[in-house]
Amino acid sequence: xxxxxxxxxxxxxRLFTRALPVACMGLVALNDHWLKGSGLLPGWLTGKLxxxxxxxxxxxxxxxxxxxxxPASGPPxxxxxxxxxxxxxxxxxxxxxxxxxxxxxxxxxxxxxWRHPARNTMDPTDLLALLVLGLAVGxxxxxxxxxxxxxxxxxxxxxxxxx
Numbered sequence: 487x488x489x490x491x492x493x494x495x496x497x498x499x500r501l502f503t504r505a506l507p508v509a510c511m512g513l514v515a516l517n518d519h520w521l522k523g524s525g526l527l528p529g530w531l532t533g534k535l536x537x538x539x540x541x542x543x544x545x546x547x548x549x550x551x552x553x554x555x556x557p558a559s560g561p562p563x564x565x566x567x568x569x570x571x572x573x574x575x576x577x578x579x580x581x582x583x584x585x586x587x588x589x590x591x592x593x594x595x596x597x598x599x600w601r602h603p604a605r606n607t608m609d610p611t612d613l614l615a616l617l618v619l620g621l622a623v624g625x626x627x628x629x630x631x632x633x634x635x636x637x638x639x640x641x642x643x644x645x646x647x648x649x
């Protein structure tokens with residue numbers, strides 16, 4: 487058992503809890519609850535804003551939540567989690583944008599959750615936003631490459647380094 491305050495070896499990397507994913511989530515909330523229908527921006531633009539921002543933050547949030555619940559060991563396992571989350575988000579997004587039954591289920595679920603009517607616009611042109619999933623996976627990969635590298639064992643930094 488790790489000492490109090492010590493970081494466990496399977497510590498969850500910061501995927502969602504970085505500035506850009508949190509800003510994207512805030513943009514979706516602001517856009518969906520204030521900008522849409524306000525007349526400040528055209529409807530097509532507010533729809534695309536939510537799609538792009540949501541597709542960026544959603545897989546990172548899902549991956550980080552899954553890692554909190556079921557830790558993974560090492561960057562490759564973490565990256566697999568992000569890819570699976572991106573594929574799941576992409577699959578649901580594709581379904582609600584192209585399949586009437588999925589759209590109806592999505593709207594009913596959101597309406598029940600928010601306790602007021604929710605509306606999704608089925609628009610196959612929104613599928614272009616799926617490209618953002620690749621940016622989210624790339625951001626996760628870069629964060630592990632730089633910030634989330636596993637720590638060396640105690641005393642292991644100088645051994646064999648020729649310093």
